[in-house]
Amino acid sequence: MSEPIVTDIATAPPRKETTPSGGDRARRLGDRGVVRALIFSAIGLVVVYFIPFVVGGSMLALLLNAVVASIAVLGLNLLFGYCGQISIGQAAFLGIGAYVSAILVVDAGWSYPLATLVSMVAAFVVGVVVSIPALRLKGLYLALLTLAVGVVFPSVVRRLEHFTQGDRGMFGVQWRAPSWTGLVGFEGQLIWVFWVAGACLVAACLLMHNLMSSRVGRSLVAIRDNEVAAASAGIPIARTKALAFGVAGALGALAGGLTAASVGVIMPMQFGLLQSIELLVAVVVGGVASIRGSLFGGAFYVFVPYYASELASGELAGAVFALAILVAIFVAPRGIDGLLVDGWRRLRGRSYDRSVTTNAPPSSENPSKGTS
């Protein structure tokens, strides 16, 4: 009984670097992993800083939307990809972030960063609460539970009209650039929010990388692969799932707060069921259980509908988008990230280790074993 558990946990991300066996070598590899993560983060921050100097106007606005979407997808990927808990309610957490931030900023006069942090805490708590019934549910039933969260959220916002302005929406929640940046006007605000969102995305990626490199990360993957076996191995199922739901919710709230900051207008319909489903599609198309995949997913979420409507007029744009999803799933069943990894390995002349995918076909129960 214990053998498969050891195998599962040992092959979990980030695989060799944190495998308990190996002593000093593993520690060295672990340090190297941290250094590599820091280097990538530094590169990420530099790229984020320079993008507004290269790209401006509408493309920067689209990139900002993609960055914000990537943060939300990253959170959902933690829950669905790494922990195997399907969720069709992620947009509700974006909504919590957007509304809590907006209310605290507009009505209570808080600073935007503080308001967003508080909204993340609130979403974390809501996520933990959602995880309580989720302990007893799996697969389709879990999906229905999270669906209920997603469906109920806009109604709750409408009922709290006194605070949220109901369906008329909240307006004027922009986060202006501080004077020392020299950024002025609407485009200055756009650049500022892009920098902030980019920095948040880099930090969120680092958080995910480190989380998945830790004991918690291996526990998440163990739960995804075989919950009974994970429990037998002493993994605290309830606490680990609660953490996954909470962190996913907090990252969703961060994305929601940034959405409000960038657009300045929030309405209940922006955080409905359709958005939740599209985010789930973005996880699958980008690459399940992959940080890079989350970035691709965020880009897919924003750019494919945009270019679909460039290619086709009116309702045909929806058909083109649907076609793009089908093509992506057939051409890249492990997501865009999996496709690129395969291509890179072929380029380098390596034969791809098929055992990773053949052991774990993607599904809601066991989406994928690959990580990045």
Add this chain to the structure above:
Amino acid sequence: MKLRPLGLCAATFLVASTLTACGSPQGGSDSDSSAACPADASKTVGDTIKLGSTMPLSGQLASVGQNRAGVEALVDSVNADGGIDGKKLELTVLDDKGDPARAVSNVQRLISKEGVDALVAVTTTPVNLAIAEFAVEQCVPNLFALTGDERFTAGQFKGMIPASNPYDTQAKALIEDIVDEHGDDTKIGLLQAENDSGAGLGDSLKRAAGEAGLTILPAQTVAPTDSAPPTSQVSALKDEADVLVMLVSPFQCPPALQAVGRSGWQPPVYTSDFCAYPGILEPAGDLANGVRSVNWIVDPTDAANQGRDDVKAYLSAIKGKAPEVAVTSFAETGYVSAAGAIAYIKSIAEQGDLTRQALFDGVESVDGLDVPLLFDGITVRTSKGKVSPWSAVNVIEYRDGTYSSVRQVAVD
């Protein structure tokens, strides 16, 4: 050295938060205090007048995007007639799916890349709220924007003419008719969509009813995308309400009328301008007869209007460019919006040098502007300040595939 993973993350967040903590949030758009216009705003418009728009051409609100057919039809016909003072019109319409974030990107592209001289028929309230600040900052006029939200008539946004009648104006006209027809002790049942327009109209109606001393029962709501007959909501209203007011999306009007018919209730029914078009009400058949609403645009298919030159021009321009149902609804609205914008641009061109700055500044002093397809006696004026740009609105009654005017209510 082994760095603690969570400690590393916390440190990164701390640095990010510290770096960003100096941001000073400012609630509300202070568009009136915008700095001077960009230098290119005072350049004379070239051989082509560039117009741009963003609207939901796909997604849940795609039906509203049929405005585009009307806008394009008018631009084509103006170009066929030689343009404005010899300048051809060039129109770019982008799809925003009703998403404000996407609309911001679209408008940046329209202004910064396409170099539009004016925005025309930008559709939905959230989108207009989201793009307003950038348009004002760049001194690009937002002409005949399709939103009735009162926030656009409060003088908050410079350079903007809303094309929909404000919710307060519609509510005033409906309440005036209800009082005249049914007395001032009428109890009003309210069926309201859970979206920005339903909520905005509902609030306006409650205010107007309160001023007239009428009672409004607690509103029954329908989800904005729900196309099923609202049977339970109608049942909740039928025993107490004397009059039913439906503030729902266009596609929800026929199912709502079916629910009323099935319940055996025969109340006088009023709707907002969303359902004030034959193409919208026709699927409800006889149940739609007698429904009253507000509109400022004539029915182009009504035999009584066939002699009007503007109706002939519209039907000729729109032929083959829009679905039949849109000819008497969204396409017509788009056409009127574009016609208003072009009439305004012509009026500015007649005053002298046509520049973007002149178009932007002139928005505040429009008076007596004639726009095609409006009921007689209605003109556009913005010189009165914080009120509707339309000088009046008509209460109309639908019957057998067309509608006729019942009364005209002046907007002051």
